[in-house]
Amino acid sequence: MITRVDRSRLPALGPDPVFRFPDIAHHTLGNGLKVRTVEHPGVPVITFVMQIDGGLGADSAGREGLAAMTADMVDEGTGSLSAIDVSDALARIGGEYDVEVGADATTFTLTTLTPFAGRGAKLLSEMLTAPTMRDADFERVRQLRLDRLRQLKDLPPAVAERAFLRLLYPSHPYGHLAIGTDVALRSVAREDVVRFHAATFLPWRATLIVVGALSHAELLTVADHAFGNWTGEERVLDLPSSAADFVADIATSPQLAVVPREGAAQSELRLGHLSARRNTPDYPALLVMNAILGGQFVSRLNMKLREQKAFTYGVRTGFDWRRGIGPFSVQTSVHTAATAESISDALTEMSDLRGGRPATAEELSIAQASLTRGYPRNFEIAQQVARSVGQLALFDLPDTYFEEFVPKVNAVTAADVTRVAQTYLDPGRAIALVVGDRKATEDSLNGLGFAEMHVLPPAG
């Protein structure tokens, strides 16, 4: 017989499960390509992640969008295969192919079923190392990207991201979206793409991660057969310098900017400033601090703006981690009438966490628990494991990183949270950006106390 449940209190939690990250085997092929393999038994699925140094941060001034354009040409034909043939070959192995152009690296991901492991790897290798880059394909792809840019003008979050990056990084290779700008894309020629590919797609600048339901030896064999003969361009070319090494101009005073969008139903908001590099030793404390401020549903900011005031469907804060200095920002979309008050509330919450209203013991434990207790679920799927190992390579983190994560986060103290809030959050140099109805918000925004309101060109 089953005993009645005690509803006078919540049931106690069992002991935290022990988390072990699977072994990562390191290999280097004869051509210098770094290969990492991880065995992931269970479902017969295999994921390849090829991470190549030099993402959007490798775009030179005036050529914003070149890295993404180059990445886009990878599935547009190789050898005797046309763009259509490549698409057909991917479909026939049920392949899921995806490209992500990040700030510091471009990541190509292919997932297929293990019986197709060899075919998938070979295809990916041909696509990456020997793209045809026909003129007609180049022109078509560039035009599609230009048209896409035009469409993004209708999308408030995209308008906000783009304008915000420019305000954060006024003269820095991180200061644009991967898709680039209209002017720059128009000036890119096919030769630029060919040259960029030759200069950056090199085995010794890349890491291949293979995760699947096979042994390390089998995974390595698949990788070696497909990528062992890749030599890369032999001519000496100008390598783009690392964006992470550029010095960013850090704003010293608060700024308010508006992108007018007349009649908008809501205001899209961004609020923040340059803050931290991914490899800062304060990373665990910053994650905890962010969780308390706005990184989770029960954070201070979401509870205030959504659950108390119903200004928004949701608000989030976060760090955009990069090798070089990256921003901390508040992101939300709020009812037009609530625009100024939302900005003011967000600034107050940032400021309060620096000392006026430090993290309580309860907030600290909630934040730590939510970051650590569910940690194992981040590694359930082959693709999650492969992308995680990619992060180790991208940020020079040790293989022990994932297993050290939980104890490091749990070691963060309330004093640490206050200290990192003081060091890395600064309402005094925050940039507030509004994409919304200017007339409807102007008066209340002027009351916020910013020295002036910069009106940027309208969105569309």
Add this chain to the structure above:
Amino acid sequence: MSTAITLPYAKRTLPNGLDVIVHEDRRVPIVAVNLWYHVGSKNERPGRTGFAHLFEHLMFEGSEHYNGGYFLPLQQAGALLNGSTNSDRTNYWEVVPTSALELALWMESDRMGYLLPALTRERFETQRGVVLNERRQNYENRPYGMALMALSAALFPPDHPYHWLTIGDAEDLRAMEFEDVRSFFRTYYHPANASLALAGDIETERGFELAEAYFGEIPGGEKPASVHADASVAREVRLVLEDRVELPRVYMAWHAPAMFAEGDAEADLLADLLANGKTSRLYRTLVYDKRMALDVSAYQHSREISSFFLLASTAAPGQSLTEITSLIDERIQQVADEGPLDEEMERGLAQAEAHFMYRLQTVGGFGGKSDQLNAYNVLRGDPDFFADDLARYRKATRDSVRANARKYLAFDRRVVLSIVPRGQTALALPGSETVSVS
């Protein structure tokens, strides 16, 4: 590919009518708790649309024995959680570390059994405001965001439960009464109208014991009558809607077989071969060869009462929707006349098989194994449908796909919607009637 693709499970029904399904997968120390209530916007009535979804929000605001926000104790225990409402069902899920399984069951059962004592007018008002913001953010302030609203309204008559979208009408949301919450809860939120799936690091018998312990005490209710409604479109309906967009887009929608019904899988395959990927007929023609369009997409929107097949294409700058439409029609006619090629069938099946396998990778969340078991159980009455589901695709032939195109994608029985930049109705297909949605 002939690898066996299976989704083993055990099912029992508690005396109060709650279906419980357990699937063991012990690879990662997590358990997915997934709970479906067989209620969605199809159970609403005109004038009160959007209620099922607003109600879902209230389920996160506290219950009698834990009278506070639902997220806090669960996030503190390391859970990932969410919920969603569509026209047919409302689902709630938590993915928890094994150590917090009982906590998730306690919380889910408390809001199933004891929600009303904690529900206040104030919480209701706040969530009404949040939902109105969700509507502004995801529909009103998003380019082409009102398209599905206009299409649904034209495909289904005003009293048909698919006439409105789940988000509801803004006026209806403002008109909701707090008092309506009680009867809605009593009618739909009880064990006999729900299905609980546990998937992951849990031994089957233990799963049933825990489900009985936490949910067994909740009184079962009466299973609501299922909703039936008919709809058809007897001509080509042409509509135009002005929006804050740069480029015009054309949508076409047809009535199609209901989810899992005869012809539903064929419609899915048809959508793929028409518009999924560069190899697809329409992408290849419109985007790749002729560069008349920026994109083209098609999908079979499968639902319980009836489905619709949706096709959309955005014009490249300077290109006309009329010409795009006539090319689309030409390609559809071709498939209806000649059927797909063998290689298109092979490719479609390879993709379907791979996607069935990919779906087995995760125990929880939207579309994970626990969610699928509940989908089969609630919509088919039996969780044992994974293999049969895939078999529907394996059984499809060139002839059955051709027959499907002939039967459903008729030019004189569809809704065609042009969305054009404000002030440029001349860019719409000729003869389009202005439609307004808000």
